[in-house]
Amino acid sequence: xxxxxxxxxxxxxxxxxxxxxxxxxxxxxxxxxxxxxxxxxxxxxxxxxxxxxxxxxxxxxxxxxxxxxxxxxxxxxxxxxxxxxxxxxxxxxxxxxxxxxxxxxxxxxxxxxxxxxxxxxxxxxxxxxxxxxxxxxxxxxxxxxxxxxxxxxxxxxxxxxxxxxxxxxxxxxxxxxxxxxxxxxxxxxxxxxxxxxxxxxxxxxxxxxxxxxxxxxxxxxxxxxxxxxxxxxxxxxxxxxxxxxxxxxxxxxxxxxxxxxxxxxxxxxxxxxxxxxxxxxxxxxxxxxxxxxxxxxxxxxxxxxxxxxxxxxxxxxxxxxxxxxxxxxxxxxxxxxxxxxxxxxxxxxxxxxxxxxxxxxxxxxxxxxxxxxxxxxxxxxxxxxxxxxxxxxxxxxxxxxxxxxxxxxxxxxxxxxxxxxxxxxxxxxxxxxxxxxxxxx
Numbered sequence: 001x002x003x004x005x006x007x008x009x010x011x012x013x014x015x016x017x018x019x020x021x022x023x024x025x026x027x028x029x030x031x032x033x034x035x036x037x038x039x040x041x042x043x044x045x046x047x048x049x050x051x052x053x054x055x056x057x058x059x060x061x062x063x064x065x066x067x068x069x070x071x072x073x074x075x076x077x078x079x080x081x082x083x084x085x086x087x088x089x090x091x092x093x094x095x096x097x098x099x100x101x102x103x104x105x106x107x108x109x110x111x112x113x114x115x116x117x118x119x120x121x122x123x124x125x126x127x128x129x130x131x132x133x134x135x136x137x138x139x140x141x142x143x144x145x146x147x148x149x150x151x152x153x154x155x156x157x158x159x160x161x162x163x164x165x166x167x168x169x170x171x172x173x174x175x176x177x178x179x180x181x182x183x184x185x186x187x188x189x190x191x192x193x194x195x196x197x198x199x200x201x202x203x204x205x206x207x208x209x210x211x212x213x214x215x216x217x218x219x220x221x222x223x224x225x226x227x228x229x230x231x232x233x234x235x236x237x238x239x240x241x242x243x244x245x246x247x248x249x250x251x252x253x254x255x256x257x258x259x260x261x262x263x264x265x266x267x268x269x270x271x272x273x274x275x276x277x278x279x280x281x282x283x284x285x286x287x288x289x290x291x292x293x294x295x296x297x298x299x300x301x302x303x304x305x306x307x308x309x310x311x312x313x314x315x316x317x318x319x320x321x322x323x324x325x326x327x328x329x330x331x332x333x334x335x336x337x338x339x340x341x342x343x344x345x346x347x348x349x350x351x352x353x354x355x356x357x358x359x360x361x362x363x364x365x366x367x368x369x370x371x372x373x374x375x376x377x378x379x380x381x382x383x384x385x386x387x388x389x390x391x392x393x394x395x396x397x398x399x400x401x402x403x404x405x406x407x408x409x410x411x412x413x414x415x416x417x418x419x420x421x422x423x424x425x426x427x428x429x430x431x432x433x434x435x436x437x438x439x440x441x
Contacts (some may be wrong), residue, residue, distance in 0.1 A: 107124020
């Protein structure tokens with residue numbers, strides 16, 4: 001049930017109120033009576049429905065639900081840890097289309113639940129458990145001040161002066177509408193805000209970190225210094241420079257790593273990233289004397305390696321950056337402030353700073369499939385992968401993986417030329433489609 005980022009599905013079909021209530025009961029049943037669980041959500045129309053169901057399940061098990069309303073995922077993680085709550089939950093499908101929704105769970109330290117803990121919650125779904133009555137039932141309370149506490153923490157940890165900078169900020173009609181423009185303006189920036197009119201169905205629609213054309217066009221139109229684009233739940237950020245050129249998570253991570261290295265704050269002189277990270281990033285870090293640790297795709301795996309090795313910085317090409325000095329989870333706003341702080345310190349524009357990473361041509365194809373669980377046994381696919389690896393040698397890479405949150409298989413190829421990327425991606429994708437039953441969307 002739990003993928004790489006919690007439980008996801010089409011709201012009211014795959015992810016029903018009944019399932020949300022059952023998850024609340026399963027989680028609450030594993031906590032002490034009266035334990036508090038912080039709940040936040042993004043702006044999807046289905047959010048209040050699932051919020052009510054999850055809270056009902058918690059109360060039914062004797063836990064107390066504290067409703068934070070619309071808040072970014074990292075804010076809920078931060079408030080869970082800072083407020084002494086027993087757990088946290090976010091109702092969001094992040095960058096997915098608005099019809100989807102999800103539930104991700106956090107422990108009392110603000111970190112996402114480990115695989116074993118998620119498995120225990122899932123196992124508890126099959127049990128009815130104790131049903132307290134009377135005064136032993138849990139309670140539901142609203143916390144209207146959570147947003148302000150999170151914003152105060154952000155200001156304390158990221159006190160950069162942005163005076164003189166003109167920023168375009170795309171909130172994707174998502175959870176960062178209640179935080180990002182206000183925080184950046186308070187730090188002195190002139191902000192042109194877009195994607196700040198959520199109506200329950202427009203989250204991520206043609207905007208945000210998955211659709212950078214809008215922020216790029218707006219930057220050029222208003223003559224801004226750069227643009228920042230968040231995803232629906234605010235744990236990711238991507239950027240564009242003053243010309244509208246994309247600056248991806250690899251480049252942002254590199255700028256932040258070099259900044260921490262200059263300040264003597266990059267623990268272990270290492271950074272953690274995933275197999276999807278461009279080879280150009282590894283080469284840039286090697287040139288700076290920074291070790292790169294690789295993990296499977298998913299911020300939980302990045303975080304696990306960071307904690308295991310005592311590292312402070314990690315992230316993904318998607319813009320999901322984790323800086324443990326800024327909080328227990330990926331935080332798009334904190335990452336944006338770190339990026340801006342690094343640029344202010346060096347006096348560089350974003351474009352030249354991002355050029356530290358010379359990206360190899362990279363092609364990513366998402367294939368909608370019927371049987372993604374059959375990928376490990378797809379012999380023809382892996383034969384095509386081995387053929388590609390032999391042809392590219394050390395000058396390229398191929399990664400084939402099933403999505404942890406959608407019915408997709410992702411094929412990524414890096415090669416010396418765009419033509420080679422296109423050719424190998426097409427060949428491998430055709431085999432995936434024939435073996436697993438699917439089509440390229």
